[in-house]
Amino acid sequence: MITLREVRKDYSTDVAIGPVDLQIPAGGITALVGPNGAGKSTLLTMMGRLLGLDAGTIEIAGYDVASTASKDLAKIVSILRQENHFITRLTVRQLVGFGRFPYSKGRLTRHDEEIVSRAIDFLDLTELEGRYLDQLSGGQRQRAYVAMVLAQDTEFVLLDEPLNNLDMKHSVQMMQHLRKAAAELGRTIVIVLHDINFAGHYADHICAVKDGRVVEFGTPEEILTDDVLTRVFDTPVRVIEGPAGPLAVYY
Ligand SMILES: Nc1ncnc2c1ncn2[C@@H]1O[C@H](COP(=O)(O)OP(=O)(O)O)[C@@H](O)[C@H]1O
Numbered sequence: 001m002i003t004l005r006e007v008r009k010d011y012s013t014d015v016a017i018g019p020v021d022l023q024i025p026a027g028g029i030t031a032l033v034g035p036n037g038a039g040k041s042t043l044l045t046m047m048g049r050l051l052g053l054d055a056g057t058i059e060i061a062g063y064d065v066a067s068t069a070s071k072d073l074a075k076i077v078s079i080l081r082q083e084n085h086f087i088t089r090l091t092v093r094q095l096v097g098f099g100r101f102p103y104s105k106g107r108l109t110r111h112d113e114e115i116v117s118r119a120i121d122f123l124d125l126t127e128l129e130g131r132y133l134d135q136l137s138g139g140q141r142q143r144a145y146v147a148m149v150l151a152q153d154t155e156f157v158l159l160d161e162p163l164n165n166l167d168m169k170h171s172v173q174m175m176q177h178l179r180k181a182a183a184e185l186g187r188t189i190v191i192v193l194h195d196i197n198f199a200g201h202y203a204d205h206i207c208a209v210k211d212g213r214v215v216e217f218g219t220p221e222e223i224l225t226d227d228v229l230t231r232v233f234d235t236p237v238r239v240i241e242g243p244a245g246p247l248a249v250y251y
């Protein structure tokens with residue numbers, strides 16, 4: 001479980017995120033949705049200990065994020081930022097190997113190499129593993145970063161808009177893979193999703209963020225309604241019954 005209590009980030013006098021009280025249950029996929037600038041990335045990076053809190057506390061599996069040593073937390077929670085994408089002369093395999101750093105400190109064992117290979121395979125990157133990151137398309141690079149996070153092999157996985165730049169096939173593959181990781185490996189996945197229909201179809205819980213506050217938390221059935229989505233996104237949304245469940249139409 002991830003528990004946020006009275007969490008705040010005060011960027012400036014006119015931009016403040018929180019206070020947020022939120023419990024993200026262990027297991028399954030929780031999607032964070034909401035308009036641009038709502039505070040989704042801020043909340044996720046605070047959970048992933050990459051951004052300090054100005055008030056409140058965050059606990060992950062009982063560990064206080066602010067006071068637990070990074071090296072211990074790195075074995076429990078991994079995070080993909082929305083834009084962390086330092087592009088360097090690293091190959092895909094080298095990048096994914098960085099996911100093993102909390103365990104191997106840079107000297108990968110055979111076990112580490114196996115986990116790296118599996119993550120590369122899951123993300124459909126085997127043929128590209130020797131390529132440098134700056135020789136990849138945006139979508140291929142995005143998959144390489146997700147593979148790195150998965151190779152960290154943590155119980156809690158935080159992903160900020162991992163479907164950015166991905167085509168239909170790879171978006172669906174990634175969500176199916178995350179579902180499998182949640183179902184079979186008991187992972188807790190918190191994911192910022194731009195597309196409400198992906199959230200509706202693949203998430204177990206949806207947390208809607210608006211103006212720095214959590215305004216709704218519920219199942220996809222509870223969140224995918226005309227009323228809730230119109231309010232959260234500030235634009236007319238109609239939910240229809242599609243062939244694979246509810247479908248939000250907003251254009
Ligand atoms: N480092 C920062 N300094 C000042 N304001 C920031 C900073 N990062 C984000 N913000 C502001 O905080 C608000 C929430 O941003 P963010 O968490 O990135 O939203 P989202 O991910 O939902 O689009 C926005 O108004 C944004 O401009």
Ligand SMILES: [Mg+2]
Pocket residue numbers: 040041042082160
């Ligand atoms: Mg964001």
